Amino acid sequence: MDVFLWVIVPYLCLATFVVGHFWRYRYDKFGWTTRSSQLYEDRLLRLGSPLFHFGMLGVVGGHVLGLLVPQSWTDALGVSHETYHVVAVIGGLVAGLMAVVGMAILIYRRRTVGPVFSATTVMDKVMYAFLAVVIVLGMWNTIAGSILTVGGEYNYREGVSVWYRSFLAFQPDASLMADAPIGFQLHALVAFGLFALWPFTRLVHVFSAPVGYLTRPYIVYRSRDPKLGSRRQRRGWERVG
Amino acid sequence: MRVMAQMAMVMNLDKCIGCHTCSVTCKQAWTNRTGTEYVWFNNVETRPGQGYPRRYEDQEEWRGGWELNKRGRLALKAGGRLRKLATIFSNPKMPSIQDYYEPWTYDYATLTDAPAQEHTPVARPKSLISGKDMKIEWSSNWDDNLGGSAATALNDPVLRKVSDQVRMEFEQTFMFYLPRICEHCLNPSCAASCPSGAIYKRTEDGVVLVDQDRCRGWRMCVSGCPYKKVYFNHRTGKAEKCTFCFPRVEVGLPTVCAETCVGRLRYIGLVLYDADRVLAAASTPDEHDLYEAQRSVLLDPNDPEVVREAERAGIPHDWVRAAQRSPVHALINTYKVALPLHPEYRTMPMVWYIPPLSPVVDVVRDTGEDAEDSGNLFAAIDALRIPVEYLAELFTAGDVAPVERVLKRLAAMRAYMRDINLGRDPDASIPASVGMEEEQVYDMYRLLALAKYDERYVIPPAHAEQAHSLEEIATECALDYEGGPGMSGPFGEGSGALTPIAVENFQMLQDRQTADSLAAPADKTARVNLLNWDGKGSPRGLFPPRPDDAGSPEHPDGADQR
Ligand code: SF4
Ligand code: SF4
Numbered sequence: 001m002d003v004f005l006w007v008i009v010p011y012l013c014l015a016t017f018v019v020g021h022f023w024r025y026r027y028d029k030f031g032w033t034t035r036s037s038q039l040y041e042d043r044l045l046r047l048g049s050p051l052f053h054f055g056m057l058g059v060v061g062g063h064v065l066g067l068l069v070p071q072s073w074t075d076a077l078g079v080s081h082e083t084y085h086v087v088a089v090i091g092g093l094v095a096g097l098m099a100v101v102g103m104a105i106l107i108y109r110r111r112t113v114g115p116v117f118s119a120t121t122v123m124d125k126v127m128y129a130f131l132a133v134v135i136v137l138g139m140w141n142t143i144a145g146s147i148l149t150v151g152g153e154y155n156y157r158e159g160v161s162v163w164y165r166s167f168l169a170f171q172p173d174a175s176l177m178a179d180a181p182i183g184f185q186l187h188a189l190v191a192f193g194l195f196a197l198w199p200f201t202r203l204v205h206v207f208s209a210p211v212g213y214l215t216r217p218y219i220v221y222r223s224r225d226p227k228l229g230s231r232r233q234r235r236g237w238e239r240v241g
Numbered sequence: 242m243r244v245m246a247q248m249a250m251v252m253n254l255d256k257c258i259g260c261h262t263c264s265v266t267c268k269q270a271w272t273n274r275t276g277t278e279y280v281w282f283n284n285v286e287t288r289p290g291q292g293y294p295r296r297y298e299d300q301e302e303w304r305g306g307w308e309l310n311k312r313g314r315l316a317l318k319a320g321g322r323l324r325k326l327a328t329i330f331s332n333p334k335m336p337s338i339q340d341y342y343e344p345w346t347y348d349y350a351t352l353t354d355a356p357a358q359e360h361t362p363v364a365r366p367k368s369l370i371s372g373k374d375m376k377i378e379w380s381s382n383w384d385d386n387l388g389g390s391a392a393t394a395l396n397d398p399v400l401r402k403v404s405d406q407v408r409m410e411f412e413q414t415f416m417f418y419l420p421r422i423c424e425h426c427l428n429p430s431c432a433a434s435c436p437s438g439a440i441y442k443r444t445e446d447g448v449v450l451v452d453q454d455r456c457r458g459w460r461m462c463v464s465g466c467p468y469k470k471v472y473f474n475h476r477t478g479k480a481e482k483c484t485f486c487f488p489r490v491e492v493g494l495p496t497v498c499a500e501t502c503v504g505r506l507r508y509i510g511l512v513l514y515d516a517d518r519v520l521a522a523a524s525t526p527d528e529h530d531l532y533e534a535q536r537s538v539l540l541d542p543n544d545p546e547v548v549r550e551a552e553r554a555g556i557p558h559d560w561v562r563a564a565q566r567s568p569v570h571a572l573i574n575t576y577k578v579a580l581p582l583h584p585e586y587r588t589m590p591m592v593w594y595i596p597p598l599s600p601v602v603d604v605v606r607d608t609g610e611d612a613e614d615s616g617n618l619f620a621a622i623d624a625l626r627i628p629v630e631y632l633a634e635l636f637t638a639g640d641v642a643p644v645e646r647v648l649k650r651l652a653a654m655r656a657y658m659r660d661i662n663l664g665r666d667p668d669a670s671i672p673a674s675v676g677m678e679e680e681q682v683y684d685m686y687r688l689l690a691l692a693k694y695d696e697r698y699v700i701p702p703a704h705a706e707q708a709h710s711l712e713e714i715a716t717e718c719a720l721d722y723e724g725g726p727g728m729s730g731p732f733g734e735g736s737g738a739l740t741p742i743a744v745e746n747f748q749m750l751q752d753r754q755t756a757d758s759l760a761a762p763a764d765k766t767a768r769v770n771l772l773n774w775d776g777k778g779s780p781r782g783l784f785p786p787r788p789d790d791a792g793s794p795e796h797p798d799g800a801d802q803r
Contacts (some may be wrong), residue, residue: 039473040370050331205458
């Protein structure tokens with residue numbers, strides 16, 4: 001069972017994530033978009049969307065730190081366990097709260113604003129459900145696990161994080177996860193579910209974060225695409241020069 | 242010198258009768274789909290009026306286009322790259338659907354479906370956005386012909402710039418139509434605003450296009466364009482804009498709006514310009530100099546040096562020849578009667594306008610004077626400050642001198658040609674008074690008044706070898722295209738692989754023939770939208786099913802079964 005949950009399922013999800021993106025990009029560039037609904041409604045979005053997105057950026061940054069940076073590294077830097085803990089909890093709380101509040105506003109908006117709701121696809125709803133559960137579980141782990149220490153203290157940097165790195169190194173150690181508190185287990189499982197869904201939802205827009213904008217020239221010039229015209233060129237009739 | 246070719250348009254506003262044919266044909270060709278109900282790539286505004294979307298010209302509010310920053314350098318008015326990325330999660334300057342208008346249809350079915358009742362059933366307006374009943378309060382041309390303008394015209398940002406006292410007087414005396422499409426700017430701020438780099442200017446003909454495969458729906462172009470001519474398709478989540486009908490223009494056909502224009506007032510042709518000078522011209526410090534700066538970027542296609550450089554830049558010879566015959570070049574640079582729309586946005590727009598003289602003529606005629614007499618007209622142009630100032634706000638950033646010059650040239654043409662038409666001796670002093678030769682005036686008259694089809698449109702096909710196939714709306718395209726047409730992928734409307742435009746339209750038409758449920762065509766079996774029916778065949782749902790369809794055999798001769 002442990003192997004199934006903490007080896008097979010995660011790898012299946014990871015594979016879906018990677019192959020799914022590849023496939024979607026190959027076959028559905030046109031559908032690759034944020035599907036923004038700002039045109040319908042602006043007031044709530046103006047509040048909720050930046051809150052959520054900036055919160056999520058913080059959350060993702062926190063996860064990178066927590067999961068990918070081994071405890072030994074911060075130890076070597078002379079960061080004590082307590083300092084790390086305090087920074088992580090405060091950072092996590094702030095970012096997490098932003099994300100939760102933002103998400104609440106966005107979901108409220110999606111449900112109550114008629115045009116937005118009718119533009120919501122089934123995939124969106126599934127995605128929202130997963131996203132919400134993951135975020136709420138994550139918040140629960142932070143609050144209950146690290147602050148209130150419900151069910152005893154748990155140092156995820158010696159458990160979950162190590163498992164995650166072993167998972168990424170393709171030498172997964174299922175026992176580490178099996179020993180983690182149920183909150184962390186659920187959070188991880190649902191998150192993997194979300195990863196598997198990812199390429200088939202609007203979440204793909206994450207991978208088109210337009211950082212290239214910072215360096216490219218303002219005006220883009222391109223040659224005409226012969227495929228786009230009303231008829232394609234006949235073989236042997238390609239333009240010369 | 243780096244010569245580039247630009248496909249450009251000139252509209253002769255004197256001839257626009259405000260019939261909206263251009264808008265309607267354009268819409269039928271390009272935006273008759275769900276998601277683009279509110280989108281008019283071509284719209285016709287009554288001026289003075291608020292325009293579409295409402296008050297789009299108020300750049301202090303919308304912050305579209307470019308401005309000079311403190312160091313005198315050209316910068317996006319809405320803020321630079323970092324600022325764009327910081328506000329990417331919610332574009333602060335994005336117009337809402339209410340700023341355009343909430344599109345609607347009528348629930349026509351109740352007219353025929355309603356059971357017998359005391360009161361006549363009515364077709365209620367239904368929002369195409371939410372599908373609910375709605376109250377119609379605004380549309381893309383709500384203030385058409387100054388309708389309701391007493392209440393709303395004061396919101397016209399251009400009118401506000403013209404002095405206060407004379408406003409009402411102005412409204413009573415002056416009105417004209419302003420058809421607008423995307424300007425296919427030389428310095429497009431929509432492209433500069435796009436974080437994904439999806440909007441590009443084609444090197445061959447300067448047409449500005451949105452790459453639908455690269456657009457990620459960040460919406461920065463919508464707010465970046467000062468003319469508000471990029472639209473957000475709310476179903477596909479992508480930006481769309483006027484394409485200068487490139488599939489038509491590529492085979493030498495004029496755009497749909499130009500082809501169908503009732504007033505025959507649109508001119509399409511090439512201009513050659515020096516790409517190296519665009520930035521400097523757009524950065525001209527004094528707004529009043531922008532018109533001249535923009536004109537000076539355009540090159541004289543008859544200059545041997547320009548021709549040489551053009552060929553060196555890879556512009557085909559037939560294109561250079563077309564540029565030499567271009568009516569657009571003639572109107573802008575030879576006769577100098579065409580002016581750019583809002584040069585102060587510094588995007589270097591490439592759809593130019595000949596300002597209307599007719600309001601001046603009307604005033605003169607109303608006074609009982611001779612409205613064809615150059616002296617009377619000149620005096621009126623000088624006297625009618627408000628219309629001239631209004632036009633100047635539109636076309637020359639408020640500088641009245643060029644507008645006056647253009648109007649006088651048009652007036653001179655009228656007066657001079659009247660003598661000829663009446664068999665009198667032409668008066669050479671009239672052209673001379675506006676700095677033109679007699680022959681020039683005649684040629685201009687030919688181009689503006691006679692406006693022959695092949696003089697209005699000088700469009701070199703993109704591929705000379707395809708020029709013969711002018712039927713354009715290819716019938717074989719659906720088969721031509723391998724991979725098969727798949728219009729709706731699993732991720733919402735229109736997702737899936739790239740589809741050539743002709744196939745897309747074909748599919749779209751077929752889809753729309755059999756569906757017109759309100760906002761989302763969820764059940765496509767419903768009814769037939771006759772507006773989109775091309776008259777061929779009988780799409781499913783055109784006729785209600787016969788009651789005994791299942792059992793009885795068809796009557797071979799179509800005899801009815803009463
Ligand atoms: S008018 Fe057209 S080319 Fe110019 S900025 Fe707007 S959308 Fe871009
Ligand atoms: S079709 Fe021509 S005359 Fe009619 S509104 Fe359009 S531009 Fe004006």
